[in-house]
Amino acid sequence: MQTLLTALLALVFALAADAAKQLPSSIPLCKVSLPKAEYSTCLNAAVQKAFHVLSIKGIPSVGVFPVEPLRVSEISIAEGGRAVRLQLTLSEAELQGFNSTRLISSSNDISEGGTTLRAEVVIPRLEIISQYEIDGHVLLLPIRGKGDSNITLGNVNVVVKIENDVETRAGEEYFKVKTFKINIKPQKINIEFGNLFDGDPVLGAHMNRFLNENAADVFGELSNSIEEAFAEILSQITKRIFDQVPYKSIFLH
Ligand SMILES: *[C@@H]1O[C@H](CO)[C@@H](O)[C@H](O)[C@H]1NC(C)=O
Numbered sequence: 450m451q452t453l454l455t456a457l458l459a460l461v462f463a464l465a466a467d468a469a470k471q472l473p474s475s476i477p478l479c480k481v482s483l484p485k486a487e488y489s490t491c492l493n494a495a496v497q498k499a500f501h502v503l504s505i506k507g508i509p510s511v512g513v514f515p516v517e518p519l520r521v522s523e524i525s526i527a528e529g530g531r532a533v534r535l536q537l538t539l540s541e542a543e544l545q546g547f548n549s550t551r552l553i554s555s556s557n558d559i560s561e562g563g564t565t566l567r568a569e570v571v572i573p574r575l576e577i578i579s580q581y582e583i584d585g586h587v588l589l590l591p592i593r594g595k596g597d598s599n600i601t602l603g604n605v606n607v608v609v610k611i612e613n614d615v616e617t618r619a620g621e622e623y624f625k626v627k628t629f630k631i632n633i634k635p636q637k638i639n640i641e642f643g644n645l646f647d648g649d650p651v652l653g654a655h656m657n658r659f660l661n662e663n664a665a666d667v668f669g670e671l672s673n674s675i676e677e678a679f680a681e682i683l684s685q686i687t688k689r690i691f692d693q694v695p696y697k698s699i700f701l702h
């Protein structure tokens with residue numbers, strides 16, 4: 450299996466000026482010199498709170514809108530494997546469910562000149578409502594259509610790992626995202642593509658049933674492309690914050 454093309458998308462951000470900013474005071478800050486166990490407790494509370502603040506209020510001071518619901522103008526997934534070969538574009542997508550994100554664990558390894566952040570969360574239910582356009586083959590069957598879609602994922606386990614360098618700008622040190630990796634494992638998948646095959650009701654219903662019966666396999670084939678799309682979305686939000694908030698205002702020294 451090989452991913453031919455990867456993700457393409459555009460997120461809408463509010464404008465933000467470029468002076469050094471602070472995180473909202475409702476997010477606790479952790480002193481990196483704390484003993485390990487205390488630091489870890491503090492970090493877990495801070496990460497859980499940060500998810501909450503991001504989903505409900507966003508961080509207006511750095512131009513980040515609330516991510517609940519998250520609006521993404523386009524998510525494009527292309528897969529060129531043997532079992533699944535298709536081009537899928539979701540447009541005007543609305544993603545709902547981030548406001549129920551539960552933290553499982555988090556860690557932060559600080560080393561000379563950088564840091565590695567890792568968080569594991571569960572999203573109990575993630576609903577992706579959008580327009581779609583699809584063309585290709587799924588497990589040997591042709592698929593083609595354009596219309597409304599609803600992709601709903603249940604108990605989604607998400608692991609995010611962000612490696613950062615530190616760079617200095619105007620006398621302040623900032624994190625610079627070096628790699629952003631995400632791993633997404635939904636326990637349940639429900640797919641509904643409206644108007645498949647030019648609205649043919651028999652073929653459309655058959656294909657939706659087929660997709661849902663084989664959802665785990667289909668998701669498995671598409672997971673690299675899906676993870677790249679999500680990494681792109683979430684890394685844009687992360688960069689937006691790290692570009693403006695000096696890292697010593699995120700992790701106290
Ligand atoms: C989460 O946000 C959705 C809208 O996207 C809302 O309908 C729902 O009530 C919210 N749930 C919680 C737990 O805040």
Ligand SMILES: *[C@@H]1O[C@H](CO)[C@@H](O)[C@H](O)[C@H]1NC(C)=O
Pocket residue numbers: 576578599600601639
């Ligand atoms: C999307 O699909 C889920 C699962 O079938 C369903 O519960 C939900 O109501 C649907 N959402 C919309 C907006 O149709």
